[in-house]
Amino acid sequence: MKVVVDMNKCQDHGQCVFAAPDVFSLDDAGHLAYVSDPDDALRDEVEEAADVCPLQAIRIEA
Amino acid sequence: MNARIVVAGASMAGLRAAEQLRAAGWSGAITLVGDEPHLPYNRPPLSKEVLAGKAPFESLAFRPRASVSDVEWRLGRTVVAAGLDERTVRLDDGTELSYDGLVVATGMRPRRLNCPGPKAGRHTVRTLDDAQGLREALTRPGARVVVVGAGFIGCEVAATAVGLGVAEVTVVDPLPLPMAGPLGELLGRALLKRHEERGVRFALGAGVAGFTGGDRVTGVVLSDGSVLPADVVVESVGSVANTEWLEGNGLDLTDGVLTDACLRAGGRPDVVAVGDVARFPNARYDGVPRRVEHWCIPTDTAKHAAKTLVADAAPGPFAPLPSFWSDQHDFRLQSFGAPVLGRQDVRVLDGDPEGDVLVGYHHDDRLVGVVALGGQAVAASAARYRAELLKQPALTMTV
Numbered sequence: 001m002k003v004v005v006d007m008n009k010c011q012d013h014g015q016c017v018f019a020a021p022d023v024f025s026l027d028d029a030g031h032l033a034y035v036s037d038p039d040d041a042l043r044d045e046v047e048e049a050a051d052v053c054p055l056q057a058i059r060i061e062a
Numbered sequence: 063m064n065a066r067i068v069v070a071g072a073s074m075a076g077l078r079a080a081e082q083l084r085a086a087g088w089s090g091a092i093t094l095v096g097d098e099p100h101l102p103y104n105r106p107p108l109s110k111e112v113l114a115g116k117a118p119f120e121s122l123a124f125r126p127r128a129s130v131s132d133v134e135w136r137l138g139r140t141v142v143a144a145g146l147d148e149r150t151v152r153l154d155d156g157t158e159l160s161y162d163g164l165v166v167a168t169g170m171r172p173r174r175l176n177c178p179g180p181k182a183g184r185h186t187v188r189t190l191d192d193a194q195g196l197r198e199a200l201t202r203p204g205a206r207v208v209v210v211g212a213g214f215i216g217c218e219v220a221a222t223a224v225g226l227g228v229a230e231v232t233v234v235d236p237l238p239l240p241m242a243g244p245l246g247e248l249l250g251r252a253l254l255k256r257h258e259e260r261g262v263r264f265a266l267g268a269g270v271a272g273f274t275g276g277d278r279v280t281g282v283v284l285s286d287g288s289v290l291p292a293d294v295v296v297e298s299v300g301s302v303a304n305t306e307w308l309e310g311n312g313l314d315l316t317d318g319v320l321t322d323a324c325l326r327a328g329g330r331p332d333v334v335a336v337g338d339v340a341r342f343p344n345a346r347y348d349g350v351p352r353r354v355e356h357w358c359i360p361t362d363t364a365k366h367a368a369k370t371l372v373a374d375a376a377p378g379p380f381a382p383l384p385s386f387w388s389d390q391h392d393f394r395l396q397s398f399g400a401p402v403l404g405r406q407d408v409r410v411l412d413g414d415p416e417g418d419v420l421v422g423y424h425h426d427d428r429l430v431g432v433v434a435l436g437g438q439a440v441a442a443s444a445a446r447y448r449a450e451l452l453k454q455p456a457l458t459m460t461v
Binding site for chain 1: 104121124125127357358361385387389437439441442
């Protein structure tokens with residue numbers, strides 16, 4: 001699975017971190033970091049993360 | 063045979079409901095009916111980025127999941143009546159749609175002030191068209207703006223207007239502090255100070271008695287008789303549920319659509335309500351049904367309601383942890399839990415109300431909500447308390 005976050009939109013709300021902690025995290029400065037090619041087994045939680053992103057900045061490609 | 067679920071309302075809650083119906087296994091037809099001409103879009107930027115001219119529609123539009131590429135959209139159409147016994151809804155063009163399942167997702171509309179005076183020049187911010195119209199008015203040179211209602215939307219609009227360079231922005235509210243209803247006095251005071259420091263004026267403890275002007279608004283008359291000059295008035299005084307179309311079916315529509323814990327309306331197995339129009343009991347709290355106008359609620363309710371409708375069985379307890387945020391000027395408010403249930407016992411958990419602060423709300427000495435005001439440090443601190451709130455057993459309240 002390929003995950004793309006539009007970093008121009010992202011405002012570091014961190015909701016994706018709650019939904020999919022294996023894929024998304026906030027660094028010490030509070031900025032988003034993420035795994036761009038997570039395992040397919042994580043699809044449910046990544047979809048949840050995309051749903052709850054207040055900026056709708058997360059895209060799942062294939 | 064051609065089984066169909068009709069989703070009344072084509073905003074975020076309607077879209078999420080359609081997606082979750084598919085996720086729950088519904089392979090029949092889905093028809094979404096929405097009164098706006100637009101496909102579902104994200105509303106929070108309307109009072110901020112859209113007003114500021116930083117967000118074109120394409121950036122607001124939701125990207126529907128592939129699973130709903132075959133749903134039927136009836137946009138620019140309003141559902142005007144329903145016969146729940148007959149399983150039909152009627153649209154404003156006279157079309158009648160029969161259904162096997164109905165999702166009520168018609169949401170809210172802004173409450174309007176019922177005062178004497180002209181109507182032109184008075185705005186609300188609920189739809190994209192509202193926001194674009196207001197932006198046009200705010201960017202006219204020399205505009206004087208009065209925002210009625212010092213809640214989240216009103217304060218966001220005031221902040222955006224100041225950011226656009228509007229020199230005169232005044233917020234009017236009968237309460238003595240902004241956002242004090244949901245957040246209490248401590249943060250209300252801190253927020254008042256921050257807004258004033260950034261150029262927003264306030265007329266607090268004042269109601270609106272009417273508007274001056276002939277064809278257009280020229281001023282707002284306050285309850286003490288004084289007049290605030292205004293070319294642009296923004297009414298942000300709460301909202302009204304869009305439920306008139308459901309009348310005559312024996313549902314409790316006193317404030318939204320009353321549902322059970324499965325989000326069923328009127329005990330009917332084939333009718334559920336989602337989004338901010340649903341008045342549902344939250345097993346996390348006291349079981350009292352409440353409507354919740356938070357951004358996460360459409361998604362939370364859609365998941366639960368889709369399971370109810372498709373599986374025709376109780377999907378388990380419904381206990382979403384409320385959460386909301388608000389961006390104003392250069393600061394953010396982030397809330398987890400239910401601060402409103404703990405306004406009587408408010409404690410600073412981290413930081414200082416003069417700067418970044420994390421505030422805890424308690425009921426019977428137990429933490430029921432946290433609100434962070436400021437930057438990433440308190441936001442991270444709030445996230446830790448969120449985990450604590452999630453772990454708590456249900457709250458039994460005696461209010």
